[in-house]
Amino acid sequence: MAGGVVLVSSSMVQPVNSNQSGRTKIHLTPFDLSLLQFDYPQRGLLFPKPDPDFNLISRLKTSLSLALDIYFPFAGRLVKTENLEDDTASFYIDCDGSGARFLHAEANSVSVSDLLQPDGSVPDFAKHFFPxxxxxxxxxxxxxxxxxxxxxxxxxxxxxxxxxxxxADGVSMWDFLHTWSKICSTGSGFNPKPLVLKGWFLEGIDYPIHIPVSETERPPPSRELSSVPTTKEWIFHFTKENISNLKSKANSEVASNDQGISSLQAVSAHMWRSIIRHSGVSREQKTHCKLVVDVRQRVNPPLEKDCFGNMVYLAPATTTVEELLDRGLGWAALKIRNLVSSQTSENCKFFAEEWVRNVNNLRAGIGSKVDGGTIVIASSPRFEVYNKDFGWGKPIAIRAGPSNSISGKLTLFQGISEGSIDVQANLWSDVIVKLLADVEFLEHVTVA
Structure with a gap:
């Protein structure tokens, strides 16, 4: 490792119950398989330092073993089956109890204040705090x-x-982290409910799904990296008052609308318009705001809100740069709201069926069709992140790791103060500079 981070140990943590009979195979849906070429999402929580007698590493590993016994898919492995008859491959999750990897590292020269820069910038060394x-x-x-x-x-x-x-997706991952933290802080005093797998498959699609072998292989490393502009990560903080003002402004601009603009839609629209204003794309060009849509409650019949698995996909709100910038915040927020409300069970069905019919371009990953006119909004401020107490105190801050990093990637988190939202933005360096000098943008944002 680097950046002042030294690896102390690497080990495998297996579920405390080694008998994994009865839960051996999980078939994958189009929603799952569409993410085959995506990087592993990375998140991290910053905590105060516990007392030396807390036995930090041993307690975390012991409680992780118990948590993996409940969230057993995380302890499995992906299995790839070659279908020689049609030159395709299929995948499933084998819940074999192989375990999760646990890395223990030290950064004795790095302090909390080094990581949490007062200007909101994310220091480059922060990437070494992630696996x-x-x-x-x-x-x-x-x-x-x-x-x-x-x-x-x-x-x-x-x-x-x-x-x-x-x-899994963010819903399942944060549920897992909550269970792990509860087990660590309370020991045997915490009795979580059994895991509910999503158990959803679209009728008319044969499983396992066959994918062209060429689409399952890693793409070669890009040779154009040296010519790509550098990106920076920055934390933009929206206070409860910031959000209330943005929401009021957005709703006042669409007064005829019978359903109000939400806080999240207003913040997303503000970021979209502000970033595109400084991205240097022509007014005639298309611009996209891609949102992660959770379909648990959208499929028919709906699934349990906290069922385990991956039940998300990206859906784009699309317009021209000219319309986005000229029609105002309320219009952009309404565009996002209409996109979200249009994601019905039929949309989910269409996505799945079309994906199976046209399995291609998987290897493009999240960067597919992402350019200066596109932003991607990941995660959600609805995820409760500051209640993850492992037994020595609540988190001080949350950060996203360097995976899936493209210019225009926005990761939204619950803010530490009530009703606030933090946006971790990965943008071209020149766009960051322009945003930090944009009075209209900063009117509704507090730089962390």
Whole structure:
């Protein structure tokens, strides 16, 4: 490792119950398989430093073993089957109890204040606080589906993780983290309910799904990296008052609308318009705001809200740069709201059927068709992140890791103060500079 981070140990943590009979195979849906070439998502929580007698690493590993017994898919492996008759491959999750990887690291020269820059910038060394091994979901056939890194700092602890996206989404991952933290802080006093798998498959689609072998292989490394402009990561903080003002402004501009603009839609629209205004794309060009849509409650019949698995896909709100910039915040927010409300069970069915009919371009990953006119909004401020107390205190901050990093990627988190939202933006360096000088943008944003 680097950036002042030294790897102390690497080990496998298996479920406490080694008998995994009865839960051996999970078939994958088009929603899962569409993410085969995506990097493992990475998130991390910053905590104060516990007392020396807390036995941090041993307690975390013991409680992780118990948590994996409940969330057993994370302890499995992805299995790839070659279908020689049609030169395709199929995948499923084998819940064999192989375990998750646990990395223990130290960064004794790094303090909490080094990580949390007052201007909102994310220091470059922060990437070393994540288990960043460039894993893609298709690599799950040989690498763990979950990797955890615990980095002990001068005055804090950073607990980060990356996970295979075909196995789970943000809803399931944060549920898992909540269970793990509860077990660690209460021991045997916490009795979580049994895991409910999503158990959803679209009628008319044969499983396992056959994918062209060429689409399941890793793309070659890009040779154009040296000519690509550099990106920077920045934290933009929206206070409860910021959000209230943005929401009021958006709704006042669409007064005839019978359903109000939400806080999240207003914030997303503000970021979309502000970034595109400084991206240098022509007014005639198309611009997209891609949102992660959770379909648990959208399919018919609906699934349980917290069922385990991956039940998300990207859906774009699309317009021209000219319309986006000229028609105002309310119009852009309404565009996003209409996109979200249009994601019905029929849309989910259409996505799945079309994906199976046209399995191609998987290897483009999240960067597919992403350019200066596109933003991608990941995660959600609805995820409760500051209640993850492992037994020595609540988190101080949350950060996203370097995976799936493209210019225009926005990761939204619950803010530490009530009713606030944090946006971790990965943008071209020149766009960041222009945003920080944009009075109209900063009117509704607090730089962290």
């Amino acid at each position: 960043a091994d460039d894993f893609k979901s298709c690599d799950g056939v040989t690498v763990p589906l979950l990797v955890v890194q615990v980095t002990e700092m001068k005055d804090g602890v950073f607990i980060s993780y990356c996970y295979n996206h075909v196995v």
